[in-house]
Amino acid sequence: MRTLLSSVLLCLLVTPSLGSAQAERARPRARNLGITFGGQSGPLGAITDVPGVEVGHTTLISGEGRIEPGKGPMRTGVTAVLPRGRDGVAEPVFAATYALNGNGEMTGTHWIQESGELNGPVMITNTNDIGAVREGVISWAMGKDLAWDLGLPVVAETWDGMLNDLYGFHVKPSHAIQALESARPGPMLEGSVGGGTGMVCHGFKGGIGTASRKLPESAGGYTLGVMVQCNYGSRRLFSVEGVPVGEELADHKPCYLGTQKPGSPMMSSLTSCGATGGPPAVPTPFEGAGSIIIIVATDAPLLPHQLGRLARRVPLGIAKMGGLGENYSGDIFLAFSTQSLKPAAQDRPANVAVLSNDRLNPLFEATVQATQEAILNAMLASDTMTGADNIRVYGLPPDGLVKALKKYGRLTPAPKSKRPPAGKSGR
Template identity: 50%
Template sequence: MNQRAVLNMTPAGKQRARALGIPLQGKPGHANAITDVDGVLVGYSTVIKGEGKLNLGYGPVRTGVTAILPFGHDGVGLACAAGYHSFNGNGEMTGASWIEEAGSLSLPILITNTHAVGTCHRGVIDWVARNKPALANQWLLPVVAETWDGYLNDINGSHVTVDHAMAAIDSAASGNIEEGSVGGGTGMNCYAFKGGSGTASRVIGYGHRDYTVGVFLQANFGSRHELNIAGVPIGQELAADNPMEAYFSGQPTGAGSCIGIVATDAPLLPGQCKALARRVPLGLARTGTTGSHFSGDIFLAFSTANPDALNGRFPQGPANEQSYGHMNFIPWGRMDAFYAAVVHATEEAVLNALVANQEMIGRDGNRTPALPHDRVVAALKARGAIPG
């Protein structure tokens, strides 16, 4: 597909936010995805089983695993500068303490449902042991993050397996990637519409060259009334047909969590990666969320520049005059364009997760409607956000 088609449609032919004419800031990369950062791969295992209501409170399976590889399959084990930020800690991202300590990561990043973290953690270890045995002889601290899909998915049924985690890593690819109800985002909801996996990228001119910032979200947050699109508070106009919030009547809404992964090929220090991760909530806020206590919103950013400069492997031999690491990095005073890129790409990734989706019926007949494209466009035109 040409770039215009890629910006408007997913590989499966689902519309993306730009297909609706939603105005968005910044220059997107070719695929408008985290995979626009050279070397970054994304893979999915999507687990969908069963229809209708089953007995004993259990029901259909609507879940999966997403894998993000900073340096591709061959580069597993290479360290990249990284930093994470917990906007609200009602969630989990394993390996975060080592990222905070060492400022780097070197393994695939997996995202899944809340009760499948353990099997995905084991899956990364088994994949490395099978494909990189020398690396597995040292210690491994996989990064696995989660959001809760228990409204649509039989989350307690152990349906995500080690094999699903390994398959997500094996399937990871570059270029155009699918969005919506795929991978770890399969059973997720956003603003009480069907949510899940969404991505976007921005290109930043830096004098002699361009750099790319890509964002991938597992979007599973927000109450319907909060939703803003292109600066228009549209949630109240779309208040009808809200079975999810009716199901949780009397309980806090806006829960479920959001995991955000930011990638860039710009050379950054670990602290600068952390600064990018801290900007993800600003992009989420542009879509309306105020940050629910019951939403675990955790974000990680990494830079593929300076590959392996921050490795923490066992040293070989005594230290000598060559035993130093070296890194280039963007001066702190020139970081603002990268911050803006994260905010703009995050906003679009949320909208892509919403737009590239369809209604889903899951566990015990629970239903989540899709964002109604026609009503969104009509409301934005009425407010002047889209030319009439």
């Protein structure tokens, strides 16, 4: 897996079952395969194409075999998104949030809704470790004399209990601090990294994914970037550019190694990886469960209510990929604009720009396009992983994806990409 290559992941513990050969094998992004979803990408195809945005990860991978609560196996971590980078972390940005389905958590959203502003970073982790990450952000802020400014941290989660010892509470405040300190602009890691380490998306290995759009000058030339932590959706509904990829790739469903069934009742419907025969006649209890967190960033001058309109377009991209906002899915989104809100002098009002509402359609389209691409990038970047209780989740096979798209005549020639593989970026 590409995540094992980063030199900044201070708590990375690699198990023999993951394999060093896996770590060296770069996986393609959507555009490398000719899948564009329309629109013009930014130079990196990442949320960090938006000037000022920085992203960092701490990844925790350790242990194998049966779960021993508190000991592992660990397949989890933390991801940090800093709208103005570390140097401008105390300067707020206009922001808004929206929840398609609320079976999840994102702390700090009440103040965003009240004030229209986001103060500090956006952190993403697993369901049970929100508290530790929140504590880490506040401790980090105290060390910078910013405890008041960053006093209501925004921390979001998705559930990684299929592959991770979720009740071991492995993420500590120090891991959140490491993610913040590792945040950088430029190329970013995707896949099984940071908060996305143990996630599952449409029945394949999921995780962190990103994409961007650069609007034409006639539409303002603005940049919009999307980052997802992808842990939602059923296999049978998974769709790419209108192609029923989930139906075409019906095999290689999550399973367990060996003869001992997983201990969790939620995983009782999984079959052995060595079993023969077709898929179960009915979806497993896990089918369609999970969550997806999506962050939208732009340098377009938007007010909070306009950013709310962007956030409400995110589900259109999810729906195109086969998401329904299922009952046990936490689908929560945050959008922010990086335009400066700082007044020239403290006793003077801040002057902000605003894009007229009749010029928002290109940004709506960019949001829907980049959301789809970021989801697919998260899946393509994530290689097969074996985690807690020997459960194995397979990575989306790029060749199978390409074959399905060609079958339906939906694949354009792959463009030449100058971007190095994300795992080679040195971050």
